[in-house]
């Protein structure tokens with residue numbers, strides 16, 4: 078279980094996240110929604126340990142984010158908004174490169190299977206020849222190499238066609254349901270959020286998203 082306890086984050090004197098608490102269980106997909114600048118990426122960065130909260134505590138099962146950061150990092154998969162892969166290398170070379178950086182050993186066949194699960198079949202093609210959607214799939218595949226417990230995704234489907242979005246959606250659902258992953262992800266696509274997420278956290282003062290999602294019958298927590 079991921080347990081976020083009263084976290085706040087300020088940049089200089091500006092408070093972006095104020096006293097936010099929620100828990101996410103294994104197998105859950107939690108959507109993170111809010112207007113531009115509300116603090117979604119900030120929260121994901123905190124959960125990914127790339128940023129520290131100003132106040133509050135976070136636990137992943139028994140591990141505390143402040144005390145056990147090395148353990149926590151082994152269990153986090155993070156896909157930031159900007160695609161971070163090697164353009165000149167092939168899909169295979171990228172997967173092998175990031176496998177070497179990860180703490181788990183994976184065979185080439187296992188790496189290829191992760192890609193194939195998302196219908197990313199251009200194994201020998203240089204990344205520069207792939208479409209934007211395929212690059213996003215590769216970024217997601219890389220985040221899964223070390224089989225993380227928590228998967229944090231910052232707008233993973235932006236700019237992706239409907240078919241690929243559906244493929245990614247089914248893949249994420251499978252990861253949650255069959256492999257017990259905790260998935261937290263942001264999107265501005267409310268249809269996708271409504272379809273895919275078990276619960277939604279809304280951040281920001283504007284009640285627009287909260288009302289919209291509640292009307293659609295979603296369980297929503299607002300901060």
Ligand SMILES: Nc1ncnc2c1ncn2[C@@H]1O[C@H](COP(=O)(O)OP(=O)(O)OP(=O)(O)O)[C@@H](O)[C@H]1O
Nearest residue numbers: 088089093111112113114115116117118119120158
């Ligand atoms: N390192 C930083 N230093 C100062 N301010 C920051 C920093 N990172 C983010 N901010 C500010 O925090 C606020 C929240 O930014 P954040 O990127 O988390 O929003 P967001 O909800 O993800 O927005 P978007 O939907 O546009 O991606 C913004 O006002 C942003 O300018």
